[in-house]
Amino acid sequence: MADPMRIRAQAAGDKATVRVLMSHEMETGQRKDAAGKPIPAWFIQEVTAQHNGKPVLSAQWGPAVAKNPYLQFVVKGAKAGDKITITWVDNRGDKRSDEATVT
DSSP states (O other), X not given: OOOOOEEEEEEETTEEEEEEEOOOOOBOSOOXXXXXXXXXXXXXXXXXXXXXXXXXXXXXXXXXXXXXOEEEEEEETOOTTOEEEEEEEETTSOEEEEEEEOO
């Protein structure tokens, strides 16, 4: 399993800015190793976010997203103490889910 995501959620007024740094290799499937064999594609396909258990974001990604992707979005109605949960699933079926508290 991948390293934990680094999630920061900061409230400002009636909304919170959420910043997420995900640890993932994000291979496109187009590169070749030292022996000239193609490196198989391995990338995050779906990212979801929840605010206190309610879905607020769903994204479909492909192999063109950079290694260790960064995602930033705003959640309306969030306040300090609320929970933000980020989950991703890659094309191999691996999953990662992490949670942060809005500050």
